[in-house]
Amino acid sequence: MDSPFVLVNLKTYQEGMGSNAHRIAAAAEIVAKESGAVIGIAPAFTELHPMSHHYAIPVYAQHIDAITPGAHTGHILPEAVRSAGARGTLINHSERRLTLADIGACVESARRLHLETVVCTNNDATSAAAAALRPDYVAIEPPELIGSGVSVSKADPGIIERSVNAVRAVNPDVNVLTGAGIQSGECVKIAVDLGTCGVLLASSVVKADDPEAVLRDLVSLL
Numbered sequence: 001m002d003s004p005f006v007l008v009n010l011k012t013y014q015e016g017m018g019s020n021a022h023r024i025a026a027a028a029e030i031v032a033k034e035s036g037a038v039i040g041i042a043p044a045f046t047e048l049h050p051m052s053h054h055y056a057i058p059v060y061a062q063h064i065d066a067i068t069p070g071a072h073t074g075h076i077l078p079e080a081v082r083s084a085g086a087r088g089t090l091i092n093h094s095e096r097r098l099t100l101a102d103i104g105a106c107v108e109s110a111r112r113l114h115l116e117t118v119v120c121t122n123n124d125a126t127s128a129a130a131a132a133l134r135p136d137y138v139a140i141e142p143p144e145l146i147g148s149g150v151s152v153s154k155a156d157p158g159i160i161e162r163s164v165n166a167v168r169a170v171n172p173d174v175n176v177l178t179g180a181g182i183q184s185g186e187c188v189k190i191a192v193d194l195g196t197c198g199v200l201l202a203s204s205v206v207k208a209d210d211p212e213a214v215l216r217d218l219v220s221l222l
């Protein structure tokens with residue numbers, strides 16, 4: 001398998017803003033280098049350019065809108081995150097849901113701009129629907145476990161397995177990530193052993209006193 005992928009979503013946690021985004025990006029860069037894992041971060045839009053400018057790790061947007069340049073006040077263009085240095089983007093995170101039509105349009109415009117696409121889903125049926133849109137990744141995150149401190153790997157490994165099977169049946173070229181409550185190397189290992197290529201996570205790293213130690217633990221069993 002390719003290097004495992006750990007994507008840290010900074011959301012709007014206060015701890016993840018400004019210089020703390022630097023703190024997490026710096027920790028991610030160190031742990032990625034020593035472990036060989038790919039560790040990316042998804043900071044606030046306003047931090048995309050500083051993060052992509054200062055660090056070698058891949059940087060992702062948390063969202064894009066299904067729009068083209070023009071009159072769309074308060075929206076975010078795929079072109080804007082690309083020019084801010086994003087490698088890719090989350091689409092349809094549980095905290096930023098889109099219609100299926102808009103998810104499709106976002107995947108299309110991201111592909112055209114060579115942005116990697118991580119389409120988030122909430123169950124195996126939506127994972128199958130997302131896979132049909134041919135994103136780079138489908139990220140299965142049961143909403144009830146997000147931010148709960150209870151790991152999907154331990155509480156509901158079946159949803160990971162069913163999503164991996166659903167995605168493979170539709171399009172075996174689409175990679176699967178899993179997330180919700182991921183906090184240790186053991187959680188990551190279970191997810192990878194179930195056929196995913198890595199994890200999408202937030203609070204265990206963003207709220208940590210020592211994000212470098214948490215990241216080191218996350219990749220320790222791979």
Ligand SMILES: O=C(CO)COP(=O)(O)O
Nearest residue numbers: 146147180181201202203
């Ligand atoms: O929503 C998530 C990542 O996008 C998961 O969040 P937690 O890791 O805080 O559960």
